[in-house]
Amino acid sequence: xxxxxxxxxxxxxxxxxxxxxxxxxxxxxxxxxxxxxxxxxxxxxxxxxxxxxxxxxxxxxxxxxxxxxxxxxxxxxxxxxxxxxxxxxxxxxxxxxxxxxxxxxxxxxxxxxxxxxxxxxxxxxxxxxxxxxxxxxxxxxxxxxxxxxxxxxxxxxxxxxxxxxxxxxxxxxxxxxxxxxxxxxxxxxxxxxxxxxxxxxxxxxxxxxxxxxxxxxxxxxxxxxxxxxxxxxxxxxxxxxxxxxxxxxxxxxxxxxxxxxxxxxxxxxxxxxxxxxxxxxxxxxxxxxxxxxxxxxxxxxxxxxxxxxxxxxxxxxxxxxxxxxxxxxxxxxxxxxxxxxxxxxxxxxxxxxxxxxxxxxxxxxxxxxxxxxxxxxxxxxxxxxxxxxxxxxxxxxxxxxxxxxxxxxxxxxxxxxxxxxxxxxxx
Amino acid sequence: xxxxxxxxxxxxxxxxxxxxxxxxxxxxxxxxxxxxxxxxxxxxxxxxxxxxxxxxxxxxxxxxxxxxxxxxxxxxxxxxxxxxxxxxxxxxxxxxxxxxxxxxxxxxxxxxxxxxxxxxxxxxxxxxxxxxxxxxxxxxxxxxxxxxxxxxxxxxxxxxxxxxxxxxxxxxxxxxxxxxxxxxxxxxxxxxxxxxxxxxxxxxxxxxxxxxxxxxxxxxxxxxxxxxxxxxxxxxxxxxxxxxxxxxxxxxxxxxxxxxxxxxxxxxxxxxxxxxxxxxxxxxxxxxxxxxxxxxxxxxxxxxxxxxxxxxxxxxxxxxxxxxxxxxxxxxxxxxxxxxxxxxxxxxxxxxxxxxxxxxxxxxxxxxxxxxxxxxxxxxxxxxxxxxxxxxxxxxxxxxxxxxxxxxxxxxxxxxxxxxxxxxxxxxxxxxxxxxxxxxxxxxxx
Numbered sequence: 001x002x003x004x005x006x007x008x009x010x011x012x013x014x015x016x017x018x019x020x021x022x023x024x025x026x027x028x029x030x031x032x033x034x035x036x037x038x039x040x041x042x043x044x045x046x047x048x049x050x051x052x053x054x055x056x057x058x059x060x061x062x063x064x065x066x067x068x069x070x071x072x073x074x075x076x077x078x079x080x081x082x083x084x085x086x087x088x089x090x091x092x093x094x095x096x097x098x099x100x101x102x103x104x105x106x107x108x109x110x111x112x113x114x115x116x117x118x119x120x121x122x123x124x125x126x127x128x129x130x131x132x133x134x135x136x137x138x139x140x141x142x143x144x145x146x147x148x149x150x151x152x153x154x155x156x157x158x159x160x161x162x163x164x165x166x167x168x169x170x171x172x173x174x175x176x177x178x179x180x181x182x183x184x185x186x187x188x189x190x191x192x193x194x195x196x197x198x199x200x201x202x203x204x205x206x207x208x209x210x211x212x213x214x215x216x217x218x219x220x221x222x223x224x225x226x227x228x229x230x231x232x233x234x235x236x237x238x239x240x241x242x243x244x245x246x247x248x249x250x251x252x253x254x255x256x257x258x259x260x261x262x263x264x265x266x267x268x269x270x271x272x273x274x275x276x277x278x279x280x281x282x283x284x285x286x287x288x289x290x291x292x293x294x295x296x297x298x299x300x301x302x303x304x305x306x307x308x309x310x311x312x313x314x315x316x317x318x319x320x321x322x323x324x325x326x327x328x329x330x331x332x333x334x335x336x337x338x339x340x341x342x343x344x345x346x347x348x349x350x351x352x353x354x355x356x357x358x359x360x361x362x363x364x365x366x367x368x369x370x371x372x373x374x375x376x377x378x379x380x381x382x383x384x385x386x387x388x389x390x391x392x393x394x395x396x397x398x399x400x401x402x403x404x405x406x407x408x409x410x411x412x413x414x415x416x417x418x419x420x421x422x423x424x425x426x427x
Numbered sequence: 428x429x430x431x432x433x434x435x436x437x438x439x440x441x442x443x444x445x446x447x448x449x450x451x452x453x454x455x456x457x458x459x460x461x462x463x464x465x466x467x468x469x470x471x472x473x474x475x476x477x478x479x480x481x482x483x484x485x486x487x488x489x490x491x492x493x494x495x496x497x498x499x500x501x502x503x504x505x506x507x508x509x510x511x512x513x514x515x516x517x518x519x520x521x522x523x524x525x526x527x528x529x530x531x532x533x534x535x536x537x538x539x540x541x542x543x544x545x546x547x548x549x550x551x552x553x554x555x556x557x558x559x560x561x562x563x564x565x566x567x568x569x570x571x572x573x574x575x576x577x578x579x580x581x582x583x584x585x586x587x588x589x590x591x592x593x594x595x596x597x598x599x600x601x602x603x604x605x606x607x608x609x610x611x612x613x614x615x616x617x618x619x620x621x622x623x624x625x626x627x628x629x630x631x632x633x634x635x636x637x638x639x640x641x642x643x644x645x646x647x648x649x650x651x652x653x654x655x656x657x658x659x660x661x662x663x664x665x666x667x668x669x670x671x672x673x674x675x676x677x678x679x680x681x682x683x684x685x686x687x688x689x690x691x692x693x694x695x696x697x698x699x700x701x702x703x704x705x706x707x708x709x710x711x712x713x714x715x716x717x718x719x720x721x722x723x724x725x726x727x728x729x730x731x732x733x734x735x736x737x738x739x740x741x742x743x744x745x746x747x748x749x750x751x752x753x754x755x756x757x758x759x760x761x762x763x764x765x766x767x768x769x770x771x772x773x774x775x776x777x778x779x780x781x782x783x784x785x786x787x788x789x790x791x792x793x794x795x796x797x798x799x800x801x802x803x804x805x806x807x808x809x810x811x812x813x814x815x816x817x818x819x820x821x822x823x824x825x826x827x828x829x830x831x832x833x834x835x836x837x838x839x840x841x842x843x844x845x846x847x848x849x850x851x852x853x854x855x856x857x858x859x860x861x862x863x864x865x866x867x868x869x870x871x872x873x
Contacts, residue, residue, distance in 0.1 A: 031475050032813045061429040073740060076428075076730040080800040083807030087428075102807055129739065129746075133429045136696050136746040136767050140431075143693035145588055245692070248583040279529075280508070280520045290517075293576025296584055316584045348525055355527015359544050362476045363815045418588075 013381040020213035035201030036364035043189030046162040054169020056090035067115035145250035145417035191223035198371035200364040237411035238427030249322035249418030257309035267402040276300030322420030337407035340400030354388040431747035458650035464666040465638035471645035479646030482542040487634040489612040498614015511563035538828035590691035598867040638670040645816035692872040707756035709830030718854035723752040793848035
């Protein structure tokens, strides 16, 4: 067994409670003179006001565009002067932020982060600039096949639910967002409940605690987030074509998945790895790409959102062979539902998944990101040591049962952008 | 801030980062040596996690594709996963996967590289199998034909469905009149269709030799360990005598500014790009490549740059504007400007406004604070990249396959620090000459 599996990764994580009461995970390491900080806040695009999709993305994009005494240009100059990297984003369920600083510049780095989170100015002209950038991005991707296939897929999958909307919104919804909307969203979500912080690098617990209390300590205790209903995947069995004059059909397909804390999640993760996960050994890769040359990219994955769970996949194949690609995918689903993985496939998948876990922890930023992810999913660092044992524990019976659960008697929701030949719409 | 930086189809460093500063106490202790058969070896220690990044780089890329066979370097990269006598079919990939490793490969203008990231105790095994693949590849028509289809699908996915990528190809093709950098790395579609097993094997035998390869190992390993393992594996391959020569057609003088326009009904947001033919680190006079790097940063590296500040923030003519320099190239290379116009602003207006920014810079010189910030940023990147062993390995590989040596890479931050405002201004005056440039307009259907 690899050295990396014998030693405890969880033991490298310090659990800190700052004097101000913030809970933080720290991995202290001085090998490289920098620190990486990642955080997440419950919230994100699902909190966008009705008709104003894109508001969360706009807010995230505005945090480093002027704060406290600095206008946008001055703020960016401060970041540049100290070579501080700082960025913010929003997915459907979370706001997120990341910062990297050289050890010698952590004072200004934490100070600028404090300003961005607490005193973003949201100046009117800056809002208009960021709005125009968001709109340009939407227009740029207006005929992008992946964008079109996923937009159609989301709308069919989650009708009327915030997940049906793109995080970047539409031309109309972005145009409708006001400064007041952004301020309200900030009040709702930038609060100490729902905050997850991890830091990796050249800093001790005491110094970090004092800095973090300055950065996050003044945020309100509680937010007032909209309650988002859970949603099951709709329109299974539907196949929709978005007509686009390009030589290739981009196919997006999906099925219901398995929630993160469902006892079957880990087995589902292993089964998906065998079916269409990342490596060259997956069945979809072998059947669609290697044997038939139908596509360059073919992949499936379990996606777990706060309020739904999916198994999603996609590929791009020339219009003339789109039907063939679809039937190969459907055949593989039927086969996996009927027989499940073979014993050898299960052994190989476990070896890969357990052995490669260490590769997720080889840079400060990756460690910080993994820790925040773990925290938002409701785990503690102990999971870092338990995770491989959970994968080892998946039996062939488990895998077959969960393969049936995922794939048996299920109809795919499929969207296709392009001009696929001989493919009919369904549903 | 929102990022509207264009994607480029060819790999380039996201940031012009250099991995090591000799004057920095924390700089890793890099080892560099050759095996008897000519194979070059670089070892980059990173003891923080018990894993290694193992890469083999070949000093050949798409610019070495024979005439009429564009895409063969990249196609062979795909075919290198098809097995050898000893490890047939996918045995190599299967073992990497079984050992918990990750692997991939990539091709650019001047290099082709293969890598695995894996627990350190498996390094010897990776080296043995990669060395085997350097000389014992087996190809049959049965595996070559579907893989050619895969590459054609890759081309459709990346280029043929994306007007912006199609314009990028047309701009490069117009910029390089004779030199093969004007040909896309993946190849032209009609030439990919004609590539076969014999083409791939001929190319393989010519370039996949110990003299033409560089082994780079980054991670939890000592130079001594790497040397022993390398001698037992790569070292057993017979020398061929000398490295293959890379002889590429030279560019004639550039005398005409060119405009390439692509209209497509899929375009709703117009976009602008301009590419200048400029020296690379390898072909530039001493310090000139570094000056172009700093110039790109001051002119268009992020929200404090002149282009962004003037065109996006102050004049509101654009929603995006920037510049970057592709310095790591064996032959003369490229300096890029890009922009996206604001609503109701034409590409001509944006184009002129860009020229005004450059004219202004040439007239008023380089601001001392702008220069200081650019240097800080670029030199800091050298420290940030020490946090990522794979990035370090990539940086050395790209540098060593494009005419630089280990000392050049290590002294890069010092050379950046040594530049003064006049150096930057001289580079701008000399190289931002529109007669050396091609401008690309991406527009909706006419």
